[in-house]
Amino acid sequence: MRAVTIQRFGDPSGMVVIDTSAAAAGPGQVVIDVEAIGVGGVDAVIRRGTLSGYGFSEGLIPGSEVAGTVTAVGADVDESWVGRRVWAFTGTSGGYADRAVAKVGDVVVLPGELTSIDAVTLGSAAPVAHFALAHAHHAPGESVLVRGAAGSIGIATVELAARAGASTIAVTTSSPERGNRLRGFGATHVLDRDGGGDSAGPLFYDVIIDIVGGAGLPAFIDSLAPNGRMVVVGVVAGLPPADFGMRLLAGFQQSRSIATFSLDTIAVPTRDAARAELFAAATRGELHAVVHDILPLEQAAEAHRQMDAGTVFGRIVLVP
Structure with missing residues (x-):
């Protein structure tokens, strides 16, 4: 082969x-x-x-x-x-x-209506997005920031947060053109990679889903609302600084939290059932590859x- x-x-x-x-x-x-x-x-x-x-x-x-x-x-x-x-x-x-x-x-x-190309576009990304939002205990009416939203996990997170009734969905991305495309999937505010660029957007978020990691992660901890939750699902920019937890301690009275998430922690039957439903949602046009x-x-x-x-x-x- x-x-x-x-x-x-x-x-x-x-x-x-x-x-x-x-x-x-x-x-x-x-x-x-x-x-x-x-x-x-x-x-x-x-x-x-x-x-x-x-x-x-x-x-x-x-x-x-x-x-x-x-x-x-x-x-x-x-x-x-x-x-x-x-x-x-x-x-x-x-x-x-x-x-x-x-x-x-x-x-x-696979459902008969789903192509193999669409399957590998959604097969890992959509379940990560689905369970990451659940891991963050996201509830309808809460605000969400997706850091690094232009990849397949980020796009799925935006769509699923919108379906779940998020009040605000902000995204970070590298260009206005990419931001406009993300609006088509449910984003309400577009920020630059450092979290700025939209003066009308909220200053703080109930949930942050971070796909990027890297040196910029600690600054986004400051964007968590009181009782806000950050879930890190990827480190495509590398690991954050070793002392990033000091940002949490600096805002101790805000009761913020940060967690990691991997699909490895989800029981296989639960994971497969969610993936099958997400594939079905794609065939209904409710989720896009x-x-x-x-x-x-x-x-x-x-x-x-x-x-x-x-x-x-x-x-x-x-x-x-």
């Missing part, structure tokens, strides 16, 4: 396409003939070599979500999976290939260059 591997961590030039042995299903796994591959921010973080603690090594096949057709199953897996169109989470690696292996518990059957570009597998490095440049609105999808 063909696969993209990281031959050298760092800039995208370290990614190359190789021919390698075909994927095979182990116990509890399925093999998928891949039709579409989602390119996510975490892929870029892994490729840069800045995600520690996972034991990644050169030769890694990046990618965590694919969509396609099941062609084989491993031991103890029902043969009826063969021939089904599915979305699948492949773990922290293995997705950038024309065949992929996934645990059967990480596979969801925003695709920035569709590139062949051989152009994975170009996809990463665009992400590093900050020019992506929505998600880039690779096709074998």
Whole structure:
């Protein structure tokens, strides 16, 4: 099979396409003939070599979500999976290939009306947005700020917050043009990357969903209302400063809080049920898969260059 591997961590030039042995299903796994591959921010973080603690090594096949057709199953897996169109989470690696292996518990059957490209645009992003808002205990009538809203997670968060009855949905993004596009998905106020730029917007927010992290995160703690909650779902700009918690202590009397969120903490049945409903919402036109570009597998490095440049609105999808 063909696969993209990281031959050298760092800039995208370290990614190359190789021919390698075909994927095979182990116990509890399925093999998928891949039709579409989602390119996510975490892929870029892994490729840069800045995600520690996972034991990644050169030769890694990046990618965590694919969509396609099941062609084989491993031991103890029902043969009826063969021939089904599915979305699948492949773990922290293995997705950038024309065949992929996934645990059967990480596979969801696709509605017939949903394309594979739309599936990998929403499959991880929409559940992260859904559960992050729940983790923040967002209630109707509360204000929301989405930091780094132009990616697939950010767009889904804006749409889901609007559906949930948020009173205000502010977004940070890099240009007025991107801000205007986000208004089309439910944003009411557009801020620059530092949180300024809209004098009519509120000064404080009940909920902040942060996809960016990095050195700018502490300043946004000051934008939390009393009893406000920040949930960090990504660190595409790197980890925040080690002393970022001092910002919380400085506003001690405001009773603000900050939390992280990962889908790994959600029980598989709950996660899969939510993902299936979000896919169904997309087929009804209530949730939108925003695709920035569709590139062949051989152009994975170009996809990463665009992400590093900050020019992506929505998600880039690779096709074998």
